Amino acid sequence: MFYKKTGKPEVGEIVLCTVKKIVMHSVFVVIDEYERLEGMVHISEIAPGRIRNLRDYVKEGKRIVCKVLDINRNTGNIDLSLRRVGTSFMVQKLNEIKQEDKAEKLLESVGIPLKYDLKKMYEEFGYKAVKEYGSLYDFFQAIVAEGEKPIKDLDINPKIAKPLLEIVKERIKPATSTLLGELKLSSYKPSGVEDIKKILLDIEKKGISVTYLGAPKYKVEITSQDRKKSGDILKKAMENALASIEKLKGSGEYTKIA
Secondary structure, eight states: OOOOBOSOOOTTOEEEEEEEEEOSSEEEEEETTBTTOEEEEEGGGTSSSOOSOGGGTOOTTOEEEEEEEEEOTTTOOEEEESTTOOHHHHHHHHHHHHHHHHHHHHHHHHHGGGTOOHHHHIIIIIHHHHHHHSSHHHHHHHHHHHTTHHHHHTTOOHHHHHHHHHHHHHHOOOOOEEEEEEEEEEOOSTTHHHHHHHHHHHHHTTTOEEEEEETTEEEEEEEESOHHHHHHHHHHHHHHHHHHHHHTTOEEEEEEOO
């Protein structure tokens, strides 16, 4: 994976990591998606139950999917959890990484006839594509759906634009994209349960699936061929849900998962 995000992930975010070091009660990892960023998984966050030997669960060099639990404001230390990542979230993250790796290989192949390496291709338009569409793969999916328009919108060099369009049409198939998040809604009013049910029903009317995870948590999920559009729908729905629960004197929180 060539492209790295800057800054730090959000609390609750699901991230791909590589195990760097294992000590008696902790596992230290490199957070692969971010630039020069590391984190720590305490033994209690590796798996449920008593753990006798950490190496029964993880090994140096192994890639694992973790959830960001906390980021210390003073030290910048990042606490992670392996055991709190559900199977669906783990599969979703691994699929995203696989898709992005595929997109980078395609980007690299477009640059070969021009004698541009992957770094140069990112400088030409890759970084702009990620900023605008969220990922390189999603940019390529936009090309599949809309043809030349996304390429023209980014004002890509014509000597790159033509082979890019051809190879994307040839190698990238239309695919659905799933966005996941965790919504927490709480209310202690006598009508609290009914209030929350109404908010969740309004979310589902937007085409978003809601799954009960155990009070007060709900998994929200939306799938479509247009990731950017579904992302906008999900974001708006979550903003409305949080505004609604606050207006009803309850509390709410939304965390983006993938």
